[in-house]
Amino acid sequence: MSRTVRLALVGLGNVGQAFLDLMVAKADLLANRYDLALVLTGVADSSAAALNAGRLSPTALRAHKGAGKPLHSFPGSTPGMSAPEMLAEVEADVLLEASAVNLKTGQPGLDCVRAAVRRGMDVVLANKGPLVHAFGELETAARAAGVGLAYSATVCGALPVVNIGRRDLTACDIRSVAGIFNSTSNSILAAMARGGSYQDALRQAQLDGIAEADPSLDVEGWDTANKLVIIANSILRQPCTLADVQPVIGITAITPAQIQAHAARGEVVKLVARAEPDLAGLRNVSGPQYRLSVQPEWLPADAFLVSISGWEMGIVFDTDIMGLQQLKVDERGPIPTAAAMLRDVISLTMDH
Amino acid sequence: MSRTVRLALVGLGNVGQAFLDLMVAKADLLANRYDLALVLTGVADSSAAALNAGRLSPTALRAHKGAGKPLHSFPGSTPGMSAPEMLAEVEADVLLEASAVNLKTGQPGLDCVRAAVRRGMDVVLANKGPLVHAFGELETAARAAGVGLAYSATVCGALPVVNIGRRDLTACDIRSVAGIFNSTSNSILAAMARGGSYQDALRQAQLDGIAEADPSLDVEGWDTANKLVIIANSILRQPCTLADVQPVIGITAITPAQIQAHAARGEVVKLVARAEPDLAGLRNVSGPQYRLSVQPEWLPADAFLVSISGWEMGIVFDTDIMGLQQLKVDERGPIPTAAAMLRDVISLTMDH
Numbered sequence: 001m002s003r004t005v006r007l008a009l010v011g012l013g014n015v016g017q018a019f020l021d022l023m024v025a026k027a028d029l030l031a032n033r034y035d036l037a038l039v040l041t042g043v044a045d046s047s048a049a050a051l052n053a054g055r056l057s058p059t060a061l062r063a064h065k066g067a068g069k070p071l072h073s074f075p076g077s078t079p080g081m082s083a084p085e086m087l088a089e090v091e092a093d094v095l096l097e098a099s100a101v102n103l104k105t106g107q108p109g110l111d112c113v114r115a116a117v118r119r120g121m122d123v124v125l126a127n128k129g130p131l132v133h134a135f136g137e138l139e140t141a142a143r144a145a146g147v148g149l150a151y152s153a154t155v156c157g158a159l160p161v162v163n164i165g166r167r168d169l170t171a172c173d174i175r176s177v178a179g180i181f182n183s184t185s186n187s188i189l190a191a192m193a194r195g196g197s198y199q200d201a202l203r204q205a206q207l208d209g210i211a212e213a214d215p216s217l218d219v220e221g222w223d224t225a226n227k228l229v230i231i232a233n234s235i236l237r238q239p240c241t242l243a244d245v246q247p248v249i250g251i252t253a254i255t256p257a258q259i260q261a262h263a264a265r266g267e268v269v270k271l272v273a274r275a276e277p278d279l280a281g282l283r284n285v286s287g288p289q290y291r292l293s294v295q296p297e298w299l300p301a302d303a304f305l306v307s308i309s310g311w312e313m314g315i316v317f318d319t320d321i322m323g324l325q326q327l328k329v330d331e332r333g334p335i336p337t338a339a340a341m342l343r344d345v346i347s348l349t350m351d352h
Numbered sequence: 353m354s355r356t357v358r359l360a361l362v363g364l365g366n367v368g369q370a371f372l373d374l375m376v377a378k379a380d381l382l383a384n385r386y387d388l389a390l391v392l393t394g395v396a397d398s399s400a401a402a403l404n405a406g407r408l409s410p411t412a413l414r415a416h417k418g419a420g421k422p423l424h425s426f427p428g429s430t431p432g433m434s435a436p437e438m439l440a441e442v443e444a445d446v447l448l449e450a451s452a453v454n455l456k457t458g459q460p461g462l463d464c465v466r467a468a469v470r471r472g473m474d475v476v477l478a479n480k481g482p483l484v485h486a487f488g489e490l491e492t493a494a495r496a497a498g499v500g501l502a503y504s505a506t507v508c509g510a511l512p513v514v515n516i517g518r519r520d521l522t523a524c525d526i527r528s529v530a531g532i533f534n535s536t537s538n539s540i541l542a543a544m545a546r547g548g549s550y551q552d553a554l555r556q557a558q559l560d561g562i563a564e565a566d567p568s569l570d571v572e573g574w575d576t577a578n579k580l581v582i583i584a585n586s587i588l589r590q591p592c593t594l595a596d597v598q599p600v601i602g603i604t605a606i607t608p609a610q611i612q613a614h615a616a617r618g619e620v621v622k623l624v625a626r627a628e629p630d631l632a633g634l635r636n637v638s639g640p641q642y643r644l645s646v647q648p649e650w651l652p653a654d655a656f657l658v659s660i661s662g663w664e665m666g667i668v669f670d671t672d673i674m675g676l677q678q679l680k681v682d683e684r685g686p687i688p689t690a691a692a693m694l695r696d697v698i699s700l701t702m703d704h
């Protein structure tokens with residue numbers, strides 16, 4: 001009775017490794033609850049790829065990577081084989097794309113998705129790059145090929161923002177969206193509110209393993225803008241790319257003096273993404289409906305967005321017939337994002 | 353290209369009438385966004401039924417009911433025809449069950465659902481009664497008949513609590529659930545916190561049209577318990593009925609003196625539904641996993657549940673791999689619940 005789904009995983013960073021952990025930890029639950037068996041038949045990162053039409057062991061691969069060893073020394077791997085090359089050969093039902101975001105070109109994730117769709121594989125993305133660069137192309141190609149394209153992991157990790165917007169707010173006009181989508185920036189702002197400079201807070205976040213060595217994607221607002229672009233394309237039905245988010249301003253210029261001055265007035269700073277009615281666009285039927293922006297905002301202390309504290313991410317949907325919906329998630333580390341990829345795998349499998 | 357879905361509506365109270373409003377107001381959006389045309393081919397309430405294989409006019413029916421006239425005086429209606437009798441004859445694809453909750457037997461809604469499933473119709477419920485009394489029977493019957501059974505309107509109106517639990521927290525172990533599911537009780541408690549007795553707050557809520565003339569379902573906790581039973585059956589996979597929720601305590605015994613005393617300690621009272629690990633049940637593999645309860649709780653002022661203010665409803669899911677997810681909705685009147693029924697109609701149609 002049990003259904004076997006073969007997976008090809010691209011990217012073995014924190015999220016890819018967490019997905020391997022979940023494959024092992026949740027195998028019994030998937031069998032019992034969904035009659036579902038997941039097997040790994042291909043894997044690739046920037047150094048190598050490995051293929052096995054039978055199955056690769058997620059346990060062995062996770063232990064190998066966990067010991068700090070590169071994929072090219074994993075038994076059976078092919079050093080120098082690229083992810084698209086692996087995808088041209090692998091026998092798999094689903095591509096899991098968990099490689100790092102490339103803001104400039106979306107590559108090599110974009111070519112991986114194209115290759116998988118061409119071969120009739122469903123695609124599950126944690127990597128925002130391909131969507132931000134080519135949302136319309138990929139949706140059209142997936143529909144034409146009759147494959148699924150799922151990416152609930154790309155916005156707010158395990159909080160099902162994309163799914164709620166697409167599957168639940170179905171007959172709504174969404175008046176506006178506002179959200180806090182980057183927990184690194186949110187944590188740094190929270191640390192600054194407790195005292196200390198931006199540089200001190202950033203350094204501590206890096207020591208704690210929260211912030212990347214190069215934190216620019218997070219603190220300069222681009223990660224937040226990426227997520228807003230995905231929401232605009234998928235939920236608001238407004239074709240757009242990063243160039244359409246204006247302004248994109250991060251948190252690097254926020255000073256402790258500003259924070260103190262606003263605190264005295266009961267205001268708190270947050271890095272906020274917004275989609276709001278674009279009055280200029282609305283006058284032109286073919287123009288955009290929403291104005292997209294990412295910037296720090298000083299908000300009253302009792303605002304829902306302010307209640308999204310250090311580690312959390314969240315969103316507010318203001319709708320015409322489904323009220324004001326406010327959602328947030330407190331999650332840590334890469335497991336919840338990997339769990340969102342697993343949710344997408346299950347959902348695609350159940351739909352077919 | 354457009355797909356026509358024929359609807360049979362049972363119940364013409366606030367929610368049923370709001371659904372008629374949405375059929376008219378959202379007809380263009382449904383056509384443009386989903387290639388979907390909804391037509392009404394049958395309708396029933398406790399006084400009469402009307403059938404028309406072509407179509408009944410939602411505009412005319414809404415105007416008739418809005419003028420305070422009974423269904424049995426609507427042109428073409430059959431006085432005394434029951435809802436199950438209408439369902440035995442109607443040519444429809446989907447039953448919309450929006451009649452009043454019957455706590456004792458779930459009838460006549462339960463027989464309506466049975467009749468629709470037997471005839472191969474999908475079922476969309478706003479009425480909790482049939483689910484609370486016979487969740488397992490109805491799920492099994494729907495599966496056997498190959499029809500859809502959707503009820504996202506039954507818990508927290510337009511907030512997609514059921515859908516998130518079933519479709520998004522898929523591979524999770526849910527550690528606990530806590531929620532505020534009854535906005536009438538929540539509004540009364542908010543009014544009492546501003547000063548005034550329970551009786552005064554109730555009377556004002558009745559004058560404002562918030563509370564029913566017989567408010568017992570709301571203020572004695574049964575509406576909240578109904579929703580918890582649906583969550584337990586559908587999301588937590590724990591077969592249960594109202595008898596398994598213990599205790600069920602409402603807000604009628606809360607006094608202004610208690611509220612003031614707790615306020616001095618920074619505590620706020622809320623009517624809280626909880627599903628928590630049942631340690632006795634866990635020791636017995638076949639026993640229940642969750643202990644279900646509804647009762648007033650005194651919570652610290654900064655708790656998320658306390659932020660669910662007067663008019664709002666909301667829920668907290670504590671999960672193993674998808675973090676702590678906290679959701680709330682601010683909605684008024686019957687439109688959002690009707691919108692949730694419309695969401696279910698769209699979802700069932702897209703799935704087939």
